[in-house]
Amino acid sequence: MLPTMADSQKKDYITSDELKKHNKPDDLWLSIQGKVYNVTDWSKIHPGGDIPLLNLAGQDVTDAFIAFHPGTAWKYLDRYFTGYHLEDFQVSDVSRDYRTLATQFSKAGLFEKKGHGVIYCLSFISLLLFTVVYGVLCCESFGIHMLSGALLGLTWIQVAYLGHDSGHYQIMTTRGYNKLAQILTGNCLTGISIAWWKWTHNAHHIACNSLDYDPDLQHLPVFAVSTSFFKSLTSHFYDRELTFDSVSRFFVSYQHWTYYPVMIVARFNLYLQTFLLLFSKRRVPDRFLNILGVLVFWTWFPLLVLCLPNWTERVLFVLASFTVTALQHIQFTLNHFAANVYVGAPKGNDWFEKQTGGTIDITCSSYMDWFFGGLQFQLEHHLFPRLPRCHLRKISPVVQDLCKKHNLPYRSYSFFEANVVTLKTLRAAALEARDLSCPVVKNLLWEAVNTHG
Secondary structure, eight states: OOOOHHHHHHHHEEOHHHHHTOEETTEEEEEETTEEEEOTTGGGTOTTOSHHHHHTTTSBOHHHHHHHSOGGGGGGSGGGEEEEEETTOOOOHHHHHHHHHHHHHHHTTTTTOOTTHHHHHHHHHHHHHHHHHHHHHHOOOHHHHHHHHHHHHHHHHHHHHHHHHHHHSOOSSSHHHHHHHHIIIIIIHHSOOHHHHHHHHHHHHHTTTBTTTOGGGOOTTTOOSSGGGGGOOEETTTTEEOOOBHHHHHHHHTHHHHHHHHHHHHHHHHHHHHHHHHTSSSOOTTHHHHHHHHHHHHHHHHHHHHTSSSHHHHHHHHHHHHHHHHHHHHHHHHTTTTSOOBOSOOOGGGHHHHHHHHOOEEEOOGGGHHHHTTTTSHHHHHHOTTSOGGGHHHHHHHHHHHHHHTTOOOOEEEHHHHHHHHHHHHHHHHHHHTOTTSOOBOOHHHHHHHHHO
């Protein structure tokens, strides 16, 4: 018996509620422009990892897809098309304006015009590295050695920006060379795996400032930017409970005092996270290349440090480099710690709003753009992550106008002001953490130490 027209219509369309049921790793559907795709198998080999797909599973994800994919990606969607369309597909006014803006930028060629920033950055990095090595090997002055350590920290900052750019868009002529640039800038020169960075950074972009989905806000027991962490939230990124126990309460109670010292030694945690991922059972793209690159770093860096005349200078050299690099770690936290936060999975239908609510720009003169690596325009970067940094200042007024039109926040502070509001956020949570009427999970080791000395 042939299907009737009504049967055909029912087969071709599903509702948003029906789409939401397909939100598991073994049954993962998404909608883009109202067309429904089954990306269950694709999630296992997705270049951006499975986390972004899982976080937005069962939803229309058009805005996020436009943000992270070039126009050439659309042609690959048909192979995953289920044959269904979203019956109640709607586009909000702000999403419509955002998509129009992205189309205008694409037609203007902004995503392809990368300028000469990569050449300038590589030249600057090479000059800095040469100066560092020369200062360590060819000079005997203690002051020169400490200055060399500081310059190494500045080198790592610039290298990180270049690695960040290569992770978001192709800075080299081919994908192969781009991957080489990622391994070189991330693993070989900084000791931080580009695979680890992609894993966490993509999740951060998709779930910007979600307390339980964004790994960039999950820093217990050291930091808590919201009192919601006092409820021992479950991290859906790390798949474990972020326990707020006695140890967490102690550290968080003083976090506005420990913020800067922790930023200085934060690099040790990045090294640890790199090793935990690369030697885990989790699927890691290019695992061998990442491990090899990290081994390159842990060969040249210790050898350079050992060239210094004594252990006092060696320790101070490393401390000087870490202290300068802390400026970058501080900048990353300034962009988000004091912004709006929420609990729960990200939603595809308010993606633009979540980016504006969860980010803070840093105001600076154009001659300082090199120092901030373009990431002082954090909102612009979050809205258009594939846009080369040389265009972020140009599009800032347009983004401000769009935020104003839709009554959305656009916050931009000076570096000093951003530090102030971040410290206020940390202090407010710290004072709440000191409230002993709020119960915490007991930490047996902590209780034993305090009971028996």
